[in-house]
Structures are given as structure tokens and as C-alpha cells.
Amino acid sequence: MKFDLELFEKLSKAVLYYMPKQLNWRCPRASSYLLYDLDTPKQINTAYNTGFPKWRELRNEIFKEIRRVEDIDESKRIIKIILFKHNNRSFCIPNHEDARKHTYFIMKASPKILISKLPMEKSIKHMAMPEDDYNLIPFGRKGSAWKNVHLQRTEIGSAYSIGTEWTSIMFPTEDTLYFYVETDL
């Protein structure tokens, strides 16, 4: 699904320029920038909503665009928004979200995403497959051992949603940049 790349670029450029890079368990060694998060610790009743001015300026537009792309109305929550910037040492670990979907908004490079329609514990063994050798691994071929594993090629300006029944792993290249978004189903 195409999204408003220009709008997201306005935000990502400002974030990369002004915000300090952070860590996030989803992508060891990558630079991450947490913008919004409803998953707060138990004793904290305030949602995470960075005070970074460009985020505050564009937040409503970004929310609106996410709702359009995800095809969700106001009754569904946008739960988490993180910008990830990769480097030549960073990598992703498998991701599975119960009762919500997770989406990659691709900003730079065209990383591949391996997805598996299996729960995390059954998917994890597939997540290290060579994502760049279709001859070796016939991803998704019916009747084969790889029938539940699919390879998603990505494009800049497109968003890729992964449903709650699925597990995903991204294979970032050095310059990969994307927004990671979690929403209600």
C-alpha cells in the first residue's frame, strides 16, 4: 500500500537531525527513535509522546495517513510509532504481535521481509533462511516445507502490514530506514 512519503520524510529528516539515537530491542545496534507508545509500564499512566516539536506539528497528519493506509477508523488505536535507521552492524529479530498488526513504512532502501503464518515459537526456525536465494528456498510453494514462509520484497513509499497470525523478520541493508507502526486489528 502506498503512503504519503513526502509527509513521512518531513518527519524522518527532522528526527534524524535533532533527536538523539536510542536503542530498541527489535533491532540490536540500529539507531531507533521512539515517537509514540501506548505500551507504558504499569505504574505510568501517561502515554509516551515525544515532545520533539516536528512530531507534535505533524502528528495528526501522520495519524490520519496511518489510518488511511491501515484502513482503520478512530475506534482502533495507533499503539506505537518508532523510526529505525540501520547501519552495517545492525539487524532485526523476529517480531510477532498478538491482537495487533505491525507495519513497516519503507523510507529508504528496499529491505526484504520474511513472513510466516505461524506463531512465534514455530516461526523462529524459519527466520534465518537465506532471504536472497529463491532457487534454494521456494518460499510459499504449496506442498513444500516452505509453504508457510513467504518473502516480501519492498519498495520505498510502500507500507507492509503483518497481521496478528503472522511473524516477520526484516533483513535490513546498511541504509535501511523505516517507520515501524503497531495498530489495533
Added chain:
Amino acid sequence: MIPIFIGTSDYEDSWIERILAYTLLKNTQEKINITWLRPKYFPDWNKVGWGTPFTNFRYAVPHLMNYKGKAIYMDSDQINFRNIAHLYETDLEGRTFGLVWDALMWNGAKWRDTPHERGFFCDSVMLIDCEKAGKLIGGIDKVKNAKYGFKMDIFDKLGCPDKSKGLEQILQLNPRWNSFEGNNTSFLPKGITDEEDYRYIQDLQPRLPPDEIWHLHLTGLSSQMWHPTYNPWAKTHFNREDLLEIIWELNRQVNMITKREEFLND
């Protein structure tokens, strides 16, 4: 020249360091000499069990000053809003330290149901008489090899947490000089019990308006907006929108200096 020593990490706090240095310079006409106390400058120190990358470095300040004159120590997670010379020129009245009283600090079961169960002097902003402090703390080898909890060894000698005993050697500073999260650090709300969480009761303290804060201390590792990578806790929102606006504007100003050419070409 005002000597200022700042405890910090090797690189994880660089975002706030720049803002702190900028605000210290912005708010004074006096010359200041900033010394960054980073782990890489103290390679052979015993750092086991420290809560921060710089916990005991502050007690090296008298040694670094050759046990002469006055100096200021502060942690790096702070932002200055008032001429730091005003703090430096504070008359210690013959005492060793100038410190702010942290009214909420829980002093442990040992002091439960005593007048001293809560409240302690905080060593995150210190005005130090280096000669007197050197005699109290001891030589640099003692500091270097100290175990975790060295602070308590020193403050035990001063009679703390008994505030009246402590005040014989400590000048109590205006809480605005070390305003935790923008609050009045020295205010003890009524009716709190010893079991209540520090973060929760902190919300019961009066919030100082921005122009009443002389020196802001962002003590909550989780809510520090630069999220240093050594923080093992979840990231949380810093709950002062008025201060957030100011802090991000200061960040913009710092960027205008450090990336000046890019701004001029914009």
C-alpha cells in the same frame, strides 16, 4: 574562573551535555572552566555496583582542585537557567558543602518510625570547599578503590541522615538549585507512608514554574528524553509539557551552533 566538574558517561549523554554546557555559558558572564568526568579518564577505578557511569567521580573533585578553593560539581542530566556564579558565590559560612535537601529520599528500614526515615542531602549538585572536603573524604586512592555506597561513608561522618547534625558541615541550598523534574525538591508532602514509590510521591510535590527553576535535574532515567543506552528501564514520557517545550527549543539552539553552516545555508 568558576571551576565546574560534570559527571557523565563516555558518549551516551552527549545530547544533554551539549545543552547543559550551552545553558551554563548562556546564563553567565563569568568565565567558567568545565571538566567532564568520564569513565575513560578513570580507567583503573573500582566502578563495581555504580548506579551511573560516573557515581564516585564527584568525590575526586577536591583532589582535582589540589585541595584548594571552591568548586561546583553537577551531574550531566541537568539544565541551567540561572547565573551559575550566584551558586559559586554562595557563602558556605565555614561549612564543607552546599547541597539541596531531598525531602523524599527514603533512608531504609534502619530509620523507620524515626524523624530521619525520609530526607537526605543530594550530592548531584554540590558547592564544595575543596580543602575541607579533602580532609573529610581522604586521599584519591581511597576514592578510587571505594566500594559502592561510598557516599554513605562520607555522609555518615557528617551525621546524616540527621539533618540538624548534617547542617553543621553542610549549607542547605535553595531547592531551585537542584530541582528534580521541575519540582520543589525540599518539600515533604503530608501523609505519605514509607512504602510509597518515590516516583508517585514526587507527583505530590509542588511543581515550580519554569522561571522559578534555577537548575533543572532530570533524575528519571526512564523519562530522560535522550534515553541513554545504559538505562535498563522502559522509556517513559517526561510529564512536564512546559519544560519539554523549553528543552527542545534549547536543543534547536545548540544545533544552530554545532551545525552552524547547515543553518546558514538553509
